[in-house]
Amino acid sequence: MLQIAFKNGGNDYLMPEVRTMSRKLQIVVLACQQALPEPGRLAATLGNSDFKGRVVAEPCSSKVEVFQMLRILSTEADLLWIIGCPEELCRFTEGSFRMGRRVDYARNYLAEIGLETQRLGMSRIPPGDEQALTEAAAEMQRLARSLGPNPARSGSPGGEGVSKP
Amino acid sequence: MIVGTRKPLAEIQDMLKGFDRILLSGCDTCVAECVAGGRKEVAELAAALRMAFQMAGREVDIRENSVDRQCIHEFLLDVVEQAESAQAVLSLACGAGVQALAAHLPEIPVFPALNTLFIGETAERGLWLENCRGCGDCLLGLTGGICPVTRCAKSLLNGPCGGPKNGLCEINLAREFNPEVPCAWLQIYERLMALGQLDRLMQVARPKDWSQGDAGGPRRVLRPDQRP
Ligand code: SF4
Numbered sequence: 001m002l003q004i005a006f007k008n009g010g011n012d013y014l015m016p017e018v019r020t021m022s023r024k025l026q027i028v029v030l031a032c033q034q035a036l037p038e039p040g041r042l043a044a045t046l047g048n049s050d051f052k053g054r055v056v057a058e059p060c061s062s063k064v065e066v067f068q069m070l071r072i073l074s075t076e077a078d079l080l081w082i083i084g085c086p087e088e089l090c091r092f093t094e095g096s097f098r099m100g101r102r103v104d105y106a107r108n109y110l111a112e113i114g115l116e117t118q119r120l121g122m123s124r125i126p127p128g129d130e131q132a133l134t135e136a137a138a139e140m141q142r143l144a145r146s147l148g149p150n151p152a153r154s155g156s157p158g159g160e161g162v163s164k165p
Numbered sequence: 166m167i168v169g170t171r172k173p174l175a176e177i178q179d180m181l182k183g184f185d186r187i188l189l190s191g192c193d194t195c196v197a198e199c200v201a202g203g204r205k206e207v208a209e210l211a212a213a214l215r216m217a218f219q220m221a222g223r224e225v226d227i228r229e230n231s232v233d234r235q236c237i238h239e240f241l242l243d244v245v246e247q248a249e250s251a252q253a254v255l256s257l258a259c260g261a262g263v264q265a266l267a268a269h270l271p272e273i274p275v276f277p278a279l280n281t282l283f284i285g286e287t288a289e290r291g292l293w294l295e296n297c298r299g300c301g302d303c304l305l306g307l308t309g310g311i312c313p314v315t316r317c318a319k320s321l322l323n324g325p326c327g328g329p330k331n332g333l334c335e336i337n338l339a340r341e342f343n344p345e346v347p348c349a350w351l352q353i354y355e356r357l358m359a360l361g362q363l364d365r366l367m368q369v370a371r372p373k374d375w376s377q378g379d380a381g382g383p384r385r386v387l388r389p390d391q392r393p
């Protein structure tokens with residue numbers, strides 16, 4: 001089935017929903033607009049599976065703050081993924097490097113909370129590298145499936161009502 | 166500025182046991198500069214606590230707030246108003262801020278989210294160094310602007326000791342520091358040499374009156390011209 005991701009104002013690209021009966025696992029991707037010039041395509045790729053989620057275009061992956069990562073995990077995402085450029089291609093010189101440090105810092109928080117640190121992932125993808133993007137999307141889906149519902153997400157103690165593909 | 170670090174989440178959760186409406190209050194001055202207690206850190210801790218409570222099956226209402234200076238009473242009016250609907254306040258300010266806030270909230274417990282560590286400077290991005298212990302009798306004029314009380318591991322007033330090696334303090338042998346700790350007295354020597362004031366080192370510092378510092382009980386400053 002061909003699905004087209006649509007833009008929800010701002011920088012959000014929503015993945016089309018496949019199922020409506022119960023809550024689907026939600027993947028949120030925050031992606032550097034250089035690394036991912038067409039966020040809608042990633043949204044469509046992920047939307048072809050049994051997931052719900054959104055892809056948010058960022059000016060640079062380093063603009064994603066730790067509090068945003070934690071907020072998204074606490075309110076919305078079963079899996080959160082940050083996409084940046086390879087460090088040497090970063091237009092903000094050390095932006096992609098900073099993003100890696102911040103993801104590590106946020107993961108330490110997750111470890112303290114007792115949540116699987118893999119719920120927060122990252123990739124460094126050269127702009128326009130379709131192969132790398134496809135692999136990252138597959139990795140996101142694999143991880144989201146294996147981790148299942150996020151028990152720390154608000155309103156989902158025990159993950160009731162959540163379907164696991 | 167005052168430098169602090171966040172307490173472990175488990176300790177914070179333990180302090181907040183039994184409270185279902187909590188206000189997190191940050192301070193946007195010193196502890197924001199050392200990335201421990203400004204509004205971003207309030208947002209991080211609030212999200213982390215929401216997740217931790219969610220996982221523990223607890224429903225807790227967590228509010229966020231931040232003021233420019235939690236140690237100045239005039240800045241606290243907003244927090245006090247918001248705190249009135251909370252059962253407990255978790256302050257991300259230094260110890261002085263926590264206490265100033267608590268003084269305004271006689272009926273609401275105020276807990277510290279940080280361990281307040283020292284008076285220091287941002288030496289490099291992500292590196293804060295202790296450089297003043299508030300000894301009450303500043304020697305910096307004699308030591309080229311480098312504090313031996315704080316930056317010499319032995320607080321020697323006449324240094325160096327016999328331990329420095331390659332410009333480094335011997336405390337590096339006792340435990341690992343990254344980056345390594347320089348010998349403060351060699352820094353003082355180099356600085357005075359650069360200033361053409363090496364003769365200062367010929368003056369032997371006399372025993373210090375430590376009662377001016379924290380050995381003399383709670384200190385206070387009273388300025389009659391500023392009093393009401
Ligand atoms: S000599 Fe005393 S007041 Fe001066 S910097 Fe050192 S500790 Fe602070």
Ligand code: SF4
Nearest residue numbers: 317325326334348349
């Ligand atoms: S090596 Fe230098 S800084 Fe270290 S204790 Fe001796 S004099 Fe002080």
